[in-house]
Amino acid sequence: MDTTPIYDITPFTALDYPEHLAAIFWFAGCNMRCSYCYNPDIVLGEGSISHGQVLDFLKRRRGMLEGVVLSGGEATLYAGLSELCQGIKTLGYKIKLDTNGANPTMLLELLEKGVLDYVALDYKAPRQKFQAITKNKHFDYFSLSLNELLKRDVAFEVRTTVCSELLSVEDINHIIHDLSKRGYKGKYYLQHYIEDTPHLGRMKKQKQQFETEKLSAQLDIVWR
Numbered sequence: 009m010d011t012t013p014i015y016d017i018t019p020f021t022a023l024d025y026p027e028h029l030a031a032i033f034w035f036a037g038c039n040m041r042c043s044y045c046y047n048p049d050i051v052l053g054e055g056s057i058s059h060g061q062v063l064d065f066l067k068r069r070r071g072m073l074e075g076v077v078l079s080g081g082e083a084t085l086y087a088g089l090s091e092l093c094q095g096i097k098t099l100g101y102k103i104k105l106d107t108n109g110a111n112p113t114m115l116l117e118l119l120e121k122g123v124l125d126y127v128a129l130d131y132k133a134p135r136q137k138f139q140a141i142t143k144n145k146h147f148d149y150f151s152l153s154l155n156e157l158l159k160r161d162v163a164f165e166v167r168t169t170v171c172s173e174l175l176s177v178e179d180i181n182h183i184i185h186d187l188s189k190r191g192y193k194g195k196y197y198l199q200h201y202i203e204d205t206p207h208l209g210r211m212k213k214q215k216q217q218f219e220t221e222k223l224s225a226q227l228d229i230v231w232r
C-alpha cells in the first residue's frame with residue numbers, strides 16, 4: 009500500500025464542502041487523463057503526506073473544522089482509504105468525497121461502511137465520448153458508481169466540466185436525459201472550464217459557443 013498517498017493539504021476552505029468549513033486532502037494519481045484537468049502536478053505526481061500525518065493534522069484542527077474533502081487526483085485509488093475514513097470519522101469530522109466514479113469497488117466499500125457524508129460525482133461525458141475525454145474505457149464502472157449512489161441514502165451531487173471544444177449541448181442533454189431516466193432528482197452542476205491555467209493535455213482555445221438556452225429543463229441546472 010502507498011504509505012504517502014497525499015500530495016498536498018489545503019488547510020481551510022469554505023467553498024468546497026457545502027455548508028461546512030473543511031480541509032482538502034489532495035490524493036496523488038488518477039485513473040483518468042482528462043486533457044482539461046487543471047491539476048496535472050497532482051495527477052502525475054507522487055504523494056508525500058502519510059495517512060498518519062493527515063490524522064495528526066486533523067487532531068490539531070478539532071473545533072476549527074467541521075469536515076474534510078477527499079479530492080485529487082482520485083482518492084479512491086488509495087487502498088487504505090476506508091481505514092483512513094474510519095480514522096477521520098472517529099475524530100468527529102464529516103467526509104465529502106470528490107470522485108470520477110471509475111473505482112466502484114472502493115466507493116462501494118466506503119458506502120457500505122457508512123463513512124461518507126457527501127459525494128460529488130463527475131459525469132465526465134456520455135458513453136460514446138467517455139473514453140475520448142477521459143482516456144479511461146470503463147464507462148460501465150462509472151455507471152455502476154452512479155447507480156449505487158442512487159439506491160443509497162447518501163447525499164450526493166452530479167457535476168460535469170463543460171469545455172465547448174469537447175462537449176456539445178447535445179452531449180449535456182444526453183447526460184441530463186440519462187440522469188433523469190435513472191431517477192436522479194438533485195441539482196446538476198455544470199462547471200466552467202478554466203482556460204487560463206496549465207492543463208494535463210493540449211487544449212485548443214475554445215471557439216465554439218455553448219448554447220445554454222438549448223439545455224434541457226429536465227433537471228435543475230446550476231453553473232459554477
Ligand code: SF4
Nearest residue numbers: 038040041042045081
Ligand atoms: S480532471 Fe480527470 S485527470 Fe484530472 S483529476 Fe479529475 S478525473 Fe483525474
